[in-house]
Each structure stands twice: as structure tokens, then as C-alpha cells.
Amino acid sequence: MMEIHLPIKNSWKTVNNLKENLKKEAQERKRNILHLIFKYLVDNNLLSVAEVLQNETQTGIHYQVCDNIDLEIVLQEYQSYYYTKFQKQPKILRKTAENEQVAPLKKERKSTAKEKQTLKQEKNDDTFQFEIVTLSKDSSLSDIQSKPLIDFENYSSEWREMADQIIKQIVPKTLGITFKDCISLSSTIETLKEAIIYPLSYPQLFEKACTWRGVLLYGPPGTGKTLLARALACESSSTLINVTSSAFISKWRGESEKMVKVLFDVAKFYSPTTIFIDEIDALASTSHDSNHEASRRFKSELLTQIDGIMKTEVFVLATTNNPWSIDNALLRRFEKRILVPLPDKDSRSELFQYYFSKNGYDFRNEDLAVFVNQTENFSGSDVKNVCKEAEMIVIREKLEQIRRGDKKKCTRQVKSGDVLNALKKIKPCIEQNDYKKYLDWGRKYGAT
Ligand SMILES: Nc1ncnc2c1ncn2[C@@H]1O[C@H](COP(=O)(O)OP(=O)(O)OP(=O)(O)O)[C@@H](O)[C@H]1O
Numbered sequence: 424m425m426e427i428h429l430p431i432k433n434s435w436k437t438v439n440n441l442k443e444n445l446k447k448e449a450q451e452r453k454r455n456i457l458h459l460i461f462k463y464l465v466d467n468n469l470l471s472v473a474e475v476l477q478n479e480t481q482t483g484i485h486y487q488v489c490d491n492i493d494l495e496i497v498l499q500e501y502q503s504y505y506y507t508k509f510q511k512q513p514k515i516l517r518k519t520a521e522n523e524q525v526a527p528l529k530k531e532r533k534s535t536a537k538e539k540q541t542l543k544q545e546k547n548d549d550t551f552q553f554e555i556v557t558l559s560k561d562s563s564l565s566d567i568q569s570k571p572l573i574d575f576e577n578y579s580s581e582w583r584e585m586a587d588q589i590i591k592q593i594v595p596k597t598l599g600i601t602f603k604d605c606i607s608l609s610s611t612i613e614t615l616k617e618a619i620i621y622p623l624s625y626p627q628l629f630e631k632a633c634t635w636r637g638v639l640l641y642g643p644p645g646t647g648k649t650l651l652a653r654a655l656a657c658e659s660s661s662t663l664i665n666v667t668s669s670a671f672i673s674k675w676r677g678e679s680e681k682m683v684k685v686l687f688d689v690a691k692f693y694s695p696t697t698i699f700i701d702e703i704d705a706l707a708s709t710s711h712d713s714n715h716e717a718s719r720r721f722k723s724e725l726l727t728q729i730d731g732i733m734k735t736e737v738f739v740l741a742t743t744n745n746p747w748s749i750d751n752a753l754l755r756r757f758e759k760r761i762l763v764p765l766p767d768k769d770s771r772s773e774l775f776q777y778y779f780s781k782n783g784y785d786f787r788n789e790d791l792a793v794f795v796n797q798t799e800n801f802s803g804s805d806v807k808n809v810c811k812e813a814e815m816i817v818i819r820e821k822l823e824q825i826r827r828g829d830k831k832k833c834t835r836q837v838k839s840g841d842v843l844n845a846l847k848k849i850k851p852c853i854e855q856n857d858y859k860k861y862l863d864w865g866r867k868y869g870a871t
């Protein structure tokens with residue numbers, strides 16, 4: 424066997440680089456955890472605790488948590504992963520024994536009289552109450568439990584390792600997102616129901632009819648494509664495997680076509696299954712590594728596998744915001760190619776009402792009309808950001824009041840002026856000309 428000798432100086436350099444990278448990763452993890460906690464505290468109105476965290480760690484000042492993640496999602500995904508791996512729920516808490524010493528909350532610093540006062544105030548405030556939501560037992564994973572991976576015993580260890588990776592990508596049904604949370608997307612929802620939900624609910628009607636085997640959702644960023652898939656995971660009785668772009672494939676660089684094969688094997692095993700390929704262009708675009716042999720093999724395996732699901736209960740749902748970069752042969756496999764559009768005026772009004780009503784705010788129709796007129800080309804995600812920013816304006820005022828030690832309870836609600844101020848800060852992610860590209864592409868290649 425050939426041995427490779429690195430010069431000593433170089434190997435030291437590599438080890439040091441590695442150490443440095445590990446240190447950086449650990450620091451970043453710590454920073455991310457603090458931000459997730461900060462968001463959780465703010466979302467649950469635990470403002471003075473959030474303030475202490477912010478003062479001590481500068482969390483929440485220069486960065487904020489991305490839209491699609493929060494502590495609850497992290498915990499739920501960990502629970503599902505654990506359940507899949509060990510067929511039982513992980514134990515997160517244990518009751519402390521009577522004589523057991525709980526670690527003191529603060530080691531060096533004692534709370535000031537002012538902090539004690541605000542904490543007392545918060546405890547009396549009824550908004551202080553919150554619940555830790557536990558995973559419902561009735562999750563998709565109970566289906567998986569009835570078909571544990573042990574059934575794959577005769578397969579090679581490489582195959583099992585890949586299957587293990589894929590099973591980790593199964594989306595739990597407990598995300599708590601339903602189609603009702605997908606505002607103004609009713610026609611897209613109907614197509615997804617026709618393709619995935621009705622054939623399972625009314626098999627007698629679909630016995631002879633060919634159902635759709637692939638749907639591609641395309642459209643500008645932030646219009647709710649991924650949200651729809653998450654809702655589908657909760658609403659449909661089929662298993663949803665979320666194939667996330669390159670990280671998923673890159674571990675098996677050069678062998679990704681094997682991964683595709685295992686993916687469809689696992690999907691058939693757990694069928695009815697929806698394979699959800701988010702941002703499919705990252706995996707199968709025409710320009711992406713187009714000359715690379717491995718990439719070519721990957722794409723052709725994907726085509727073969729999609730062709731092979733005709734008579735199975737496996738369905739492929741994909742999303743993209745670059746539909747024009749997808750290989751034509753692959754595009755043809757998606758019988759439905761549906762634009763998830765930017766919301767029109769009525770839809771934006773609904774979105775404002777939806778996001779504000781979540782936190783108990785209600786706006787008059789005249790106010791909504793003003794917001795709607797100022798948000799042309801805003802996506803659902805942009806509208807959500809405006810609502811968040813308007814609410815943050817009020818939260819910042821409350822924080823300031825707490826900081827000053829003001830004892831009077833701040834009951835100020837979000838007003839239309841806050842929304843207009845928020846609108847000065849937030850601009851849409853897409854311009855009219857860029858949006859036109861989606862409409863043009865849809866006229867040529869769409870299939871609704
Ligand atoms: N129609 C909608 N109804 C309710 N919320 C929406 C809607 N569209 C977007 N949002 C909000 O914006 C967030 C981001 O949307 P999502 O991630 O689904 O966008 P996307 O279309 O997948 O974007 P991208 O193409 O960039 O991946 C959602 O989690 C949701 O909170």
C-alpha cells in the first residue's frame with residue numbers, strides 16, 4: 424500500500440488549521456445557541472431575561488435568527504431523529520431529587536434590586552406564562568417504527584449508512600404547520616391534495632387514473648414553497664423525506680447516484696412517501712458541473728428513478744427559484760409546474776392580518792389598504808418581516824422602559840405608524856423585472 428508522508432512543518436500547519444477550525448466552529452455554535460435562546464425569550468415575552476442575556480453577551484444586536492429555524496424546531500427535529508434511531512422518545516428533563524443541590528443560577532453576580540423588582544413584576548404579569556410543547560405521540564415516526572431499519576439487514580453497510588442518512592431527513596408530522604398557515608395559496612394546495620392526499624384518502628377513485636408523480640413549485644424567494652411542503656408533511660398521511668441540497672449529496676461525492684438509488688429504495692419501503700427536493704436547481708441544474716461525470720451519473724439516475732415510481736406510492740415534490748436552470752429532461756418528469764406567485768393586494772392584506780392576529784393585533788381595513796399599497800412586489804416572507812419589525816419597535820420600547828426601571832406596565836399595542844416605520848426599513852427581495860422572468864418562463868414551460 425502506498426503511504427503518504429507529509430513534511431513535518433506542513434503536517435503541523437494542517438493540525439493547527441484543523442484545531443483553529445474546530446475552535447471557530449465551537450464558537451459559532453455557542454453564538455447560534457445564544458441567538459436561538461434570545462429569540463425564544465423574546466417570542467415568549469420574557470423580556471427582562473432577554474435583556475440580561477443581551478447585556479451580558481451582546482446577543483440579538485448584529486444578527487438575528489433566520490426565518491425557518493427556532494428552538495422548538497431544533498428540539499422537535501432532535502426528538503424525531505432520536506425516535507428514528509432508538510425507537511423511543513429522548514428524555515429531555517429529569518426531576519431533581521429532594522436532597523439534590525441544583526446549580527446556582529448566578530455564581531458571581533448577585534441580581535440588583537432593580538432586576539429583582541422587574542422579575543417580580545413579570546411573574547405577576549399574565550403574559551409570563553408559557554408552556555413547553557411536547558411531541559405528540561401520534562407522529563409520522565410511529566409509522567416508521569412499525570418498519571424499523573432492521574428490515575434492511577441484508578443490505579451492505581454502505582447502503583445502510585446511506586439509508587440512515589436519508590431516514591434522518593424524514594420530516595416529523597409535528598411541526599404544527601397546516602395548509603391554513605399557507606395564506607392565499609389555495610390553488611397550489613388543491614394541486615398538492617390532488618396529487619398526494621386524495622389518492623390516499625379515496626383510493627377507489629384513483630384506482631385506474633394515473634396520479635401525478637412529480638410537482639415542481641417555482642417562484643421568487645420567500646413565497647411559501649418550503650412552507651407548503653412543511654404543511655404537507657403535517658397534513659398528509661404519507662412520509663415526507665426532505666432532500667436538502669449539497670450537504671446531503673456531497674458526503675458521497677462521486678457516488679451521489681448511489682445515494683439517489685438508496686433514497687428511492689427507502690421511499691418505496693416507507694411508502695406512501697413524498698420525496699421533497701428543496702431547491703432542486705442546486706442538485707440538478709444544467710450549468711452545475713455539467714461536464715462532470717459524477718454529476719451526469721447523478722442526474723441520469725434521478726431521471727431513471729423518477730421513471731420507475733410510476734406504479735408505486737412514491738411522489739416527488741421539488742421547489743426552485745431558478746426554474747430556467749433545470750435540465751429539460753428532468754423538467755419533463757414534473758407533470759405539474761406551478762408558479763408560487765408574489766402575493767397580490769388581497770393576499771398581502773390577508774398576510775398582514777394573519778401575522779398580526781397571531782399576536783392579538785387587529786387593524787382597520789383603511790390601515791390595511793395603506794400597508795398593501797406600500798408593499799408591491801413584497802413576498803409573504805417580506806410581509807412577515809414587516810410585521811416582525813413593527814412588533815420589534817414596540818418590544819424595543821418596552822425593553823427601554825424596563826432598562827430605565829420604569830414600574831408602569833407598558834401596554835402599548837402595535838400601531839399603524841409602527842408598520843409604516845417598519846416599511847421604511849424593509850424592502851422587497853425582488854424587483855418587478857426579475858419577477859417578470861418567472862411569469863415569462865411560466866408562459867413557456869408552466870403546467871398547472
Ligand atoms: N403564503 C404565505 N403564507 C404564510 N406565510 C408565508 C407565506 N409565504 C411566505 N411566508 C413566510 O415566509 C417564510 C419563508 O417562506 P418559505 O421558506 O416557504 O419561502 P420559499 O418560497 O421556500 O423561499 P425560497 O425560494 O427562498 O426557498 C415562511 O416560513 C413563512 O413564515
Ligand SMILES: [Mg+2]
Nearest residue numbers: 648649701742
Ligand atoms: Mg424554500
